[in-house]
Amino acid sequence: MTLRRLVLTAFCALLLAVPAGAQDRVVNVFNWNDYIDPYMVQRFTRETGIRVRYDVFDSLETLEGRMSAGRTGYDIVVPTSEPTFSRLARAGAFRPPDRAAVPNLANLDPALMRQVESSDPGNRFGVPYLWGTIGLGLxxxxxxxxxxxxxxxSLALLLDPNNARRIARCGIIMMDSATDVIPTVLRYLGKDPNSTSDVDLREVERVLMAVRPFIRNFSTGGAIEALATGQSCLAFGYSGDMIQAGLRAKEADRGVVVTYVAPKEGAQLWFDLMAIPADAPNxxxxxxxxxxxxQPEVMAAITAHVRYPNGVPASRALVPAEVANDPAVFPTEAQRASFFTIGPVPQAAERARSRMWARFKAGR
Structure with missing residues (x-):
């Protein structure tokens, strides 16, 4: 059994091991894969008697498609601030939490709250969970x-066809998300990551099509195991996923070493926000x-487990030193100077990006 399956099996066992009386109280969560400490989920059920039904997704497109269909049955979803959260918020997809029922909102970083306010005016609907960057796992x-x-x-490791061609034999994985890949390629080309220019999009397509023959597959969460087991040597993905791949490779002790690199051209910085759907049943x-x-100790445990920084400053002192001092997890100010964030794009531009992405994946 693979390490990933062992982790998932243990997670499922923990969710099933609920105390008596929890069967009639439930919270339905839709979160990213490999994005929580399962023992904290078990602790929540033990302390509150509320059972957690936990589903996962591995792309913003999957989450947004499910939300757009309506009546999801979820009580909590965790979209990225831009463009998914802001778009869903404008569409009326969320209800604001009762702040009196969530007093620990006071634990959140005021500076981070100001950063995400551009996606959530007045911080009305979203609650910062974890954040990170997008870069290279190698x-x-x-x-x-x-x-x-x-x-x-450098992103040239992946996007220069001369490099991609030589690396292809050991396996290249591209994350399956136009939302995340296209702005990064625009940045690589020295353009505005939020550009909606048809000319710029054609240039992005040219770059991607040049390396398309050398990409083994498209996956987001699946890159963790592929890197950790040595099935692939390069992946473009979320920082914490790449760091998790390195940890799993170390645990397996088979000579595989995986590291995460925030590219020198600049890494996309993102924030994931917890939100309550407007039609949440609970x-x-x-x-x-x-x-x-x-709670600081809970967020510290989650950060230690998944290797993503969180929005509760008091938690950092409770995170193990090897995690708290790892610049791949907590980037330095010098690193953050080159990071960029993205905003929403008009619907017509979004459709053009989706069509281009479909051509890229199909290789034609």
Whole structure:
């Protein structure tokens, strides 16, 4: 059994091991894969008697499609601030939490709250959960063997066809998300990541099509296991996922070493926000779960487990030193100077991006 399956099996066992009386109280959560400490979920049920039904997604497109269909049955969803959260908020998809029922909102970082306010005016609907960057997960030894002169700190490692062609034999994974990939390619080209220009989009397509023959598959969460087991040597994905791949590779002790690199051209910075759908069947239980998660010791445990920083400053002192001092998890101010964020794009531009992405994936 793979390590990933062992983790998932343990998670399911924890969710099933609920105390008596919890069967009639439930909170339905739709969150990113590999994005919580399962023991904190068990602790919540033990302390409150509320059972957690936990489903996962691995792309914003999946989440937004489910939300757009309506009547999801979820009490909490965790979209990224831009563009998904802001778009769903404008469409009336969320209800504001009762702040009196979530007193631990006071634990959130005021500076971070100001940052996400552009996506959630007045911080009305969203509660910051975790944040991170998008960059390169790599097995440097195997890449060096295939392409000794390839730059390990640059998006050119992936987007220059000369490099991608040589690395292809050891496996390249592209995250399956136009929302995340296109702004990064625009940044690589020296353009505005939020550009809606048809000319710029054609240039992005040219760059992506040039490396399309060398991409083994498209996956987001699946890149963790592929990197950890040595099935792939390069992936473009979320920072914490790439760091988790390195941890799993170390635990397996099979000689695979995976590291995460925020590219020198600049990494996309993102924030994931917990939100309560407008038609949530159990909003009170959702508020109880959110309030539980915002405790410093709980967020510290989650950050230690998934290797993503969180929005509760008091938690950092409780995070193990090797995590708190890891710049791949908590970027330095110098690193953050090159990071960028994205905003929403008009619907017509979004459709054009989706059509281009479909052509790219199909390779034609």
């Amino acid at each position: 097995n440097a030894e195997r890449i060096r063997a295939a392409a000794p002169d390839a730059p390990l700190d 909003p009170g239980n959702a508020e109880a779960f959110i309030n539980f998660l915002l």
